[in-house]
Amino acid sequence: MAIFDCVFSFTDVYGRMSRRNFPIEAINSAAAEAFAASSAPAIQALTGASIDYVELAILNPNALDAQALSNVDEEILINIVTENGHKVRLSVPTFNKALLVASGGLDTSLAAVAAALVVIGDNVLVSDGEVIALVSGGQLAK
Amino acid sequence: MNGVSIKYLDVYGRTATRRYRTVDQTNLADANDVAELVVGAVSDLILGGIILARKWRREVYAGALTGLANLDEGATFNCDLGGGTWGFVKLPAPKKSNYVLADGSVDMANADVAAFAALFTGAAPRFVVSDGEAVLAIPSGKLDT
Numbered sequence: 582m583a584i585f586d587c588v589f590s591f592t593d594v595y596g597r598m599s600r601r602n603f604p605i606e607a608i609n610s611a612a613a614e615a616f617a618a619s620s621a622p623a624i625q626a627l628t629g630a631s632i633d634y635v636e637l638a639i640l641n642p643n644a645l646d647a648q649a650l651s652n653v654d655e656e657i658l659i660n661i662v663t664e665n666g667h668k669v670r671l672s673v674p675t676f677n678k679a680l681l682v683a684s685g686g687l688d689t690s691l692a693a694v695a696a697a698l699v700v701i702g703d704n705v706l707v708s709d710g711e712v713i714a715l716v717s718g719g720q721l722a723k
Numbered sequence: 724m725n726g727v728s729i730k731y732l733d734v735y736g737r738t739a740t741r742r743y744r745t746v747d748q749t750n751l752a753d754a755n756d757v758a759e760l761v762v763g764a765v766s767d768l769i770l771g772g773i774i775l776a777r778k779w780r781r782e783v784y785a786g787a788l789t790g791l792a793n794l795d796e797g798a799t800f801n802c803d804l805g806g807g808t809w810g811f812v813k814l815p816a817p818k819k820s821n822y823v824l825a826d827g828s829v830d831m832a833n834a835d836v837a838a839f840a841a842l843f844t845g846a847a848p849r850f851v852v853s854d855g856e857a858v859l860a861i862p863s864g865k866l867d868t
Contacts, residue, residue, distance in 0.1 A: 584851065584855040586777065587850075591815045592786070592788065593792045593793050593794040593815075593816050594788060595793070601814075603812075603850050604852070604855060605849070605850055605851070606848065606849055606850075606851045606855065607847055607848035610751040610752045611750065611752065612847075612848045613751070613848055614780075617782070618782060620842050620850070623839050623842055624839065624842075625786055625787060626818075627798075627821075627835055627839050628792070628814055628815060628817060628818065629791065629793075629817070629818050630786075630788065630789075630792045630815055630816035631787055631792075632784050632786035633783070633784065634784055635782045635784050636779050636780070637780055637782075638751075639751065639777075640775065641777075642774065642775055643772075643773040643776055645772045645773040646772045647734045647770070647772035648734065648770045648772075649734055649770075650734065651733040651734045651769070652733045652734070652735070652770075652771075653731055653732075653733045653737045653739040653771065656739075671743070673741070673765050673768055674733075674739040674741065675731050675732075675769045675771025676768060676769055677769055678770075680768060693767045694767075694768065697764040697765070698764075700761065700763070700764035701761065701765075703760075704760050704764075705746075706746060707744070710744065712746075
């Protein structure tokens with residue numbers, strides 16, 4: 582059995598929203614998803630607020646340790662152009678400054694950087710859900 | 724809609740969380756796979772640690788709003804966890820006229836309340852409380868003061 586983080590969003594007549602956690606114990610994510618969806622009407626029956634969405638999550642504690650000189654105040658802003666031509670920036674804190682060129686820009690000639698940017702470009706959506714058309718590098722945030 | 728929230732850790736013990744939306748998937752298992760790719764990609768770019776990755780998928784639910792619904796009001800259900808320990812479930816904006824009695828307690832015999840309680844006390848999949856503790860019974864509830 583695993584525990585899944587389930588969040589219901591409640592909105593009242595004044596337009597105010599509140600998120601409440603209802604963790605689910607289930608054998609797998611498919612069972613948890615089915616249970617979350619089927620339980621929404623039962624919760625809705627008890628509350629006058631409208632349930633706007635159900636969010637289900639897998640929580641993975643991660644063992645990646647912080648290295649020397651890592652600093653959450655230092656972040657790289659990755660330059661992105663969306664499918665609609667919008668320019669946005671994606672934040673990655675505790676950036677490894679060894680991956681920068683002298684000007685503070687991202688060294689995209691490094692294989693590790695290039696590969697990471699491809700994965701981000703292929704799998705991340707930005708803004709209100711726009712597909713990334715181009716990842717054109719990045720720079721250290723000021 | 725799905726994505727991943729990554730909690731970064733620096734060497735000073737400070738944390739920062741960033742939420743990345745990922746390409747849409749039809750189930751949580753696939754969303755998890757995509758989120759793993761993003762976690763792996765940012766891992767290659769950072770000096771800091773990643774102490775938590777919350778991989779989520781959102782399903783829009785067509786809810787129904789009742790007049791006078793107010794999030795400042797709530798009902799608390801008392802959950803028997805066994806061994807003399809108790810947990811609590813709070814529900815916002817309760818439909819008071821349907822199942823809250825004159826003394827402010829919840830009518831546990833109400834069919835809707837019983838159906839809600841059964842979501843916690845049945846076999847898995849089920850709701851749990853606190854850090855994943857199973858609920859044996861929900862014997863009572865009351866309107867929050």
